[in-house]
Amino acid sequence: MTSSEVARPAGGAARAVTRTLSDDPLGGTVRRTVLPSGLRVLTEAIPAMRSVSFGIWVAVGSRDETGPQAGAAHFLEHLLFKGTNKRGALEISSEIEAVGGETNAFTTKEYTCYYARVLDEDLPLAIDVMCDLVADSVLAAPDVETERGVILEEIAMHDDEPGDEVHDLFARAVYGDHPLGRLISGTEETVTPMTRRQIQSFYRRRYTAPQIVIAAAGNLDHAAVVKLVRQALRGTPLDTDPAAPAPHRSATPAVRTRPAATVVEPKETEQAHVILGCPGIDRLDERRFALGVLNNVLGGGMSSRLFQEIREQRGLAYSVYSYASQYADSGLFAVYAGCAPGKVDEVLDLTRAELARVAATGITEAELARGKGMSKGSFVLGLEDTGSRMSRLAKGELLYGNLMPVDELLARVDAVTLDDVNALAADLLGRPMSLAVVGPFDESAFAAR
Known part of the structure; x- marks a missing residue:
């Protein structure tokens, strides 16, 4: 079965499809499940480990923004840790830190990742917290203003690091105004006027189940991970009608670059x-x-x-x-x-x-x-x-x-x-x-x- 197929039994209802991708001698057993919503879950079982890394990857990055939206994906990455309908910002961080775990996230030009690393026995907690913040963030207006200030400081800090700034300058020299030539963080001119409504719209249009891959590696059981993910997403905006997973980003047409400059x-x-x-x-x-x-x-x-x-x-x-x-x-x-x-x-x-x-x-x-x-x-x-x-x-x-x-x-x-x-x-x-x-x-x- 290919990644674009959704299995349906005789009654017509969609069901999850699981298959083993590899049993690698240099690693563990890799399994992949496609949920009816199109969301994919991949795991690698490594019994010798006592930890698990769990990540939620969204096929959305800074290149998916329009000019006025520049920085929206990165802004959203910050905001999802600020609170959901079940947890406040302090609860999100303290629940994971209370068991010695760690959480973080990063935005690139083509995808965004939210991840946690915990002891194997605390994986159910990590799955519940991470799925909650990605699927059901409230994006409260006060949090938008708080994080706007944080991001503007981050942009200013980046401007004070010429060894980092030169890489962005080079990308702009090659790509010009194409989204690949823009700063992932956006600029002061785009972040300052960005509204909660714009970010909320970007969130709900882009963070859909077919665009999401959940991956975990360590001492785990694949079926248990899939069950916990389905429980954590039940009733959230990612618990949607049957759909096929989104294909990976197309290589055509190729991006037009600027003449050497x-x-x-x-x-x-x-x-x-x-x-x-x-x-x-x-x-x-x-x-x-x-x-x-x-x-x-x-x-x-x-x-x-x-x-x-x-x-x-x-x-x-x-x-x-x-x-x-x-x-x-x-x-x-x-x-x-x-x-x-x-x-x-x-x-x-x-x-x-x-x-x-x-x-x-x-x-x-x-x-x-x-x-x-x-x-x-x-x-x-x-x-x-x-x-x-x-x-x-x-x-x-x-x-x-x-x-x-x-x-x-x-x-x-x-x-x-x-x-x-x-x-x-x-x-x-x-x-x-x-x-x-x-x-x-x-x-x-x-x-x-």
Whole structure:
């Protein structure tokens, strides 16, 4: 049965559908249930653990906002912890903390996650609290005003962190006014006038059962988790008529990016922060495994080319690395460096030269082996806790439409060839590069570049 099907017995009423996705030798048994409402529940049973991570993932992020709504998804993330029809804000936090658990949430450009980590015996409590706050928040008017102030302070704090700000500046340089180029938090100009009614409308239109994936990993029983979730959601706005799960976000049409540009945010900082990069590939591109290897070789660790050249051999920067961001229909590839303002030109020259060299001549067999080893090792070591395993379940379902077994993923990395990486390097690194800079400069300082 595919993820878009809703099973119906002879009488015509919808029922939940459960199947085993994998019994992974490197993990536990993964099971998936689609509730009649279209909400999906995935679990990974790991009996050796004494904890459970439980997350509610919503396929809604900042890119789903219109211009005037910019920041609504993040605003809502804050507000859902402020109280429901059953609990106040203090009760939400104190009930979980009383058993030594922890709760938190985060908003990205394509999804929002609310999660808790507790002892296995306290999982029923975590399910009840987290389902309550996601499904039945009241969004009281006084809480909207309180959190507006908190978010405006968060935006101001972000503006005081140039090492973070430069990444947003780079996204804007590539995507312009497209939602992928906007701040996840919104801006003071969009958050200040946002009304409770606007947030409430966003909440009820976007937080629907087909858009939600619940994932849990640790010492648990799948059937018990499904039963507890259904009990917690009964009678809430997520207890709805039968529907099919929403498909994962489409990769077409691809996002149109801006021509290569230079964007400078003048600030009197002790260190200049620079990002040089270009549009990359989307998350379902078959070249993503080769990209992981290429990224490791260029700037993915202390043995990488850029780290060795810029920091180890020349001492020009404390932090220098490359990274790739991938979305449903687009992506970014970039190099970041933080250095003294007087060293920016040299750092950029070295970075451009290294990217051009790899684009022209590729990487070596030894670098290929090291890059593949880094990809495999970081992935497997990242599965050493219940939180990362819970995230893997949800992202597989929400972003990719399937959960790739660990052995298969490792095999896909092993299958990457030198030709694969070098062909990608010639394509990707030969693209026109955008530059984002935060530091004591104006744009005229980079006009010739």
